[in-house]
Amino acid sequence: MSAEDISAAYAAGLCELRTLLGARLSSSPSVRDQHGADPTGHFKAAPDAVAFATSTTEVSAITCICSAHKMPIIPYGCGTSLEGQVAAVHGGVCIDLSGMNQMVELNSSDLDCRVEAGVTLRKLNESIRQDGLFFPVDPGADASLGGMAATRASGTNAVRYGTMSHNVLGLTVVLASGAIIRTGTRARKSAAGYDLTRLFVGSEGTLGVITEVQLKLYPFPSSISAAVSSFSSLRGAVDTVLQTLHCGVPIARIELLDEVLMEAVNRRGTINYPALPTLFFEFQGTTQSVEEQVQIVGDLVRENGGAQFEWALLPEERTRLWRARHEAFWAARDLRPGCTPIATDVCVPISSLTECVLETKNDIQELPFPAPVTGHVGDGNFHVLLLMDAGSPSEAAAAESFNRRLIERAHRYGGTCTGEHGVGLGKIDYLEWEAGSSLSCMRAIKAALDPDGILNPGKIFRT
């Protein structure tokens, strides 16, 4: 169908949605464009309308209308996903959940809470700080908890606290039919039937619309310490990571930035370290346990040729360090103003990380644009930031073939094409390689739960 045909087919449905939502259904081109684009600017497809939902019941009502008219639904939290998850490639209605931003319940004694899907990570952590609690999953962006659940987000703390898969106790989900289901309970574990919670976590809006999330929380550690260390070689840095894990040190974060990225980060002025492969560490625990972790890792750093094991014991120093780390994406972009970066996202078994990153660094030499490397190396997950000019077909082709080689390499080492960004539009072909015959199993589940294919169509699988 052409774009006009699509809009015509959906006219009746949109009319019903207008009656239901009034001004909370927007057809404004700027609102639609903004909701169909990701932050990197690579994927753009505006929905026919944006519905600003305020409750699970309302999401259900919207879904019933969309279902009756076989009109696509694209759930939207903060729009920070990186693989085109929010692009409305088949038109339809974007359901913006950002207005559903309330804490439903906080059970501090049980170290859990239930939030509406639109609550952002920062807001959540601000609202539980006074209870001495925090939520550890930290993808970098101030994403919504619903979006983080839908894309199985992880980030810097995953080496210690796991990903969203480990930290979601249950969900409220609106199915394609409009039916509202609750998965999981408030118990910390359960063996009661299929693990629907973990099926919806990472399903990227293709099996249902997540409207509430029950989360595990953690007591704020009594002591936190951060450190930075530069290495003359990448191998020394990565070997330090491996040995740290083998010593059973319960490290909270262990992040790599290569020399190119360190130079970019330095330019922003927040920190100033040598332009060398660098590890950022964070240790959490009791004072005594943190001191012990620091001593063990300090020894490993020295043994592996690391220098400048600089301490940041004060909260403001730590904040500065981690701000620098989180700004790395933007710092990288400044290396080539006007570029449209692609963040690749492979994850490999940790013992292959050094070889995989070194081969990748060699491959980067052939690229016609800068490509710094960063990684959540404790998990074996790393990103190459391809600072390409989207207007240049030759650069786009070079980026695409580089990414393909990178993923082939990750698969060769027993890894995955996406550690944390998800499949969306960008990794559909690579998921096919990786999943092999298990893809038919995924497709069967999709067909069973969304027989008309209205839930975020065109994502994860080609439709």
Added chain:
Amino acid sequence: MSAEDISAAYAAGLCELRTLLGARLSSSPSVRDQHGADPTGHFKAAPDAVAFATSTTEVSAITCICSAHKMPIIPYGCGTSLEGQVAAVHGGVCIDLSGMNQMVELNSSDLDCRVEAGVTLRKLNESIRQDGLFFPVDPGADASLGGMAATRASGTNAVRYGTMSHNVLGLTVVLASGAIIRTGTRARKSAAGYDLTRLFVGSEGTLGVITEVQLKLYPFPSSISAAVSSFSSLRGAVDTVLQTLHCGVPIARIELLDEVLMEAVNRRGTINYPALPTLFFEFQGTTQSVEEQVQIVGDLVRENGGAQFEWALLPEERTRLWRARHEAFWAARDLRPGCTPIATDVCVPISSLTECVLETKNDIQELPFPAPVTGHVGDGNFHVLLLMDAGSPSEAAAAESFNRRLIERAHRYGGTCTGEHGVGLGKIDYLEWEAGSSLSCMRAIKAALDPDGILNPGKIFRT
């Protein structure tokens, strides 16, 4: 169909299986009876034959034959499940995987391994000990890793290391069609499509036959210490657990035995402690970190009226303590020789644990048989061992109504009807209560992946 009709309908299929497997297909009544019964003796339904499989390819061939004849398949590891998961209630073929007992690969640098489904927990841990590694999930019985994955097992270490859900990286599964799929990769995390691994973990053989399991392993802690403490009140014991978790102490095990069970355990002679509510602790980490954990928890024990915080620093003392803990089920049974115990299995939010256990203890007063209580209290999971006489209809009725009240109570507190034993036959009605409208979602997945309903029929759902 009557039993004779079933056997007749399956005669052609069984004949084909005989050609495929020769002597490795057994129709011996004793073999069939043994494979259709669980260790408690509550659930008994012999399959028509038992196939002793030796490879994934062979499981696939068996499944193809069963599929062609719409003949049920019941996967079998060690037969230690407690809710009738192995009972062949619709007849068919039990696939015994105990012969598939090889380590497929051990990647000690990456802290992972791949085992065939029939490898038992003890064998796994023996074979990786020399590499300084261990696998922490410990359900008590020496179960097979395939069975533990299939039932989402957990046990004493889950408070620190999580359940099978957290420790399985990937699976090889034979689907109802006979197709062989691999889920997951060797990467520590992935956002590549639906999390099929966690869908099969806990599916109790109803979605596919698990033939290989990729597992996370852990470095053996440099220091381990165990302790036992008696409390004058149950409340004091459970409050100690709550406060330990709130202090962020990374405790490895924290187990409760009530005064009735302590008396039973004492009678076996392995240990001798007061017949009072008792906590068993295990601390793991570096020497310094263990000392610190011990100090924090020791203080909490004293504050909550605990006494006899007895240490077991030597491995043989620890082994003795944990042997006593693991023998608790058998010790309980000795309280009433000839009884047929039922192990209930609720799990509640930790802050409700005291109230829920106290209400349950009151309820136990009304029972016509002894019913000691034990629990993995760090997770909020506890078991009442109902030492009933299976030959007495009134005791059976009392046990059933007690279990129903217990589960209602757990649901009232936001908990689950099964923390770790699974649904099998015993919890089908309770899963319906708990899952509510999400049950239709589970049924849709079952129908999509097993359209003829040949995989462990009658389990999880009534068929």
